Amino acid sequence: MMTSEITAVGECPEQRRAIRHHEQVMGTIVTIDIYTEDGNRDPAVSLGLARARATLRRADAIFSTWKADSPMSRLRRGEITCDQAPLEVAEVLELCAIAREMSAGWFDPWAMPGGVDPTGYVKGWAAQAALAALTSSEISGAMVNAAGDIASFGGPQPATPFKVGIVDPFSPGQLACVIALNGAIATSGSYERGNHLIDPRSKRPTTRAASASVSGPDLGLADALATALAVAGETGLTVINALKDYEAVVVSLDGTWRWTEGFPFAVPGQLPVGSEHPSGSVVSLRP
Amino acid sequence: MIAATAAGLAGVLSFHTKSAPLIVGGLPVTSTTKGSPGTSVAAGAPPPHGSSGAGSPPSSTTPTTVPSTTPTTVPSTTRSANGPLVNYNYGVLSVSITVKGKKITNVGIASLDDGGNFRSQSIDQQSIPLLEQQALQAQSANIQGVSGASYTSAGFEQSLQAALGKLGV
Secondary structure, three states: OOOOOOOOOOOOOOOOEEEEEEEEEOOEEEEEEEEEOOOOOOHHHHHHHHHHHHHHHHHHHHHOOOOOOOHHHHHHOOOOOHHHOOHHHHHHHHHHHHHHHHOOOOOOHHHOOOOOOOHHHHHHHHHHHHHHOOOOOOEEEEEEEEOOEEEEEEOOEOOEOEEEEEEEOOEEEEEEEEEEEOOEEEEEEOOOOHHHOEEOOOOEEOOOOOEEEEEEOOHHHHHHHHHHHHHHOHHHHHHHHOOOOOEEEEEOOOOOEEEEOOOOEOOOOOOOOOOOOOOOOOEEEOO | OHHHHHHHHHHHHOOOOOOOOOOHHHOOOOOOOOOOOOOOOOOOOOOOOOOOOOOOOOOOOOHHHHHHOOOOOOOOOEEEEEOOOEEEOOEEEEEEEEEEOOEEEEEEEEEEEOOOOHHHHHHHHHHOOOOHHHHHHHHOOOOOEEEOOOOOOHHHHHHHHHHHHHOOO
């Protein structure tokens, strides 16, 4: 789908989204939104979109674990070595190793059943790479939303951040809160990917949080950290809190919300919907 | 329509929802923070690794791919189809979709048999489709996106793709 919205110059400009594009890729649907100064779609915008789409499709072709003949699938079966795979494989695995360390081991693609599985990193990484393909002077803001994990730069208007709602895990048809996006946000939940949320320590399916969101500059890492946090539960907040530039919120299985101090709620002091639990159950974690 | 479907699903599947749900559209999200120019721009844009390999895609990157973006012309008819019953980890599901032209306008669950498994109730929330995000966005014109756990299970995907295939999308 593509929409074109042009606003009058001057008073209170509305959003100037030039493109909304849906790409079916990586087992889901990725939405690409591009904002420009005038809402027009010039050739540079079209070129950026084409590059972003190609980036997503290439990542899917390389990393899909559902496609038996993808390099990642062949690597998992031991048919090829990392050296024989496309360069992106080594890159992603190296980034996964960093994410494993940063998450204190709660994110660990090497602990997945069936061999190394970087799926928890790839979607965010690919969306972030697609976003990078959109960088141009003609584009004032862009979002790549990979099924709820969002990479962005700029905003809908100059000096205005994107605002993004976070789904209430207990009422998935509703939003629980709104954040002012600066970069990326990823959300993982116990309802995501079914049994694919494996606790690397027990190597068993685990549920310690209803939902976990991580915001920060890079969606690949945010995605991995959100997965880690959904597995670790609220105790994992201390891990995120120690990381520069990354913030997190966890919704516990009992509905309690806890977040790191700098989590970018759009309305500071506005408690998430559903967090109105007995006094003291909502806390801001301080270092 | 989509929201209503989702709300129905959520109602059926809810297991210990306590607080009365509010709609974010009612939240005071009106005033945007007027940051100084540049503070919000491109802070997270170039990933340290983003442009190394994946940023240089093969020859398919040409402006000629643009027309494959969904048509801007008059959309054709609205059609619906159900995907086949597919086994997933906790039962059997079938996905329903509605398209207008090549655009997906609704995604839902045509049927679901989870055998009453408690664990499956949370898993079933995978059935909350991504495109429902658009309904959520419609609740509040002041947001540009929605972050939430996604439906990416193999079963859902398999049924969805088959349903899309039926409609030639």
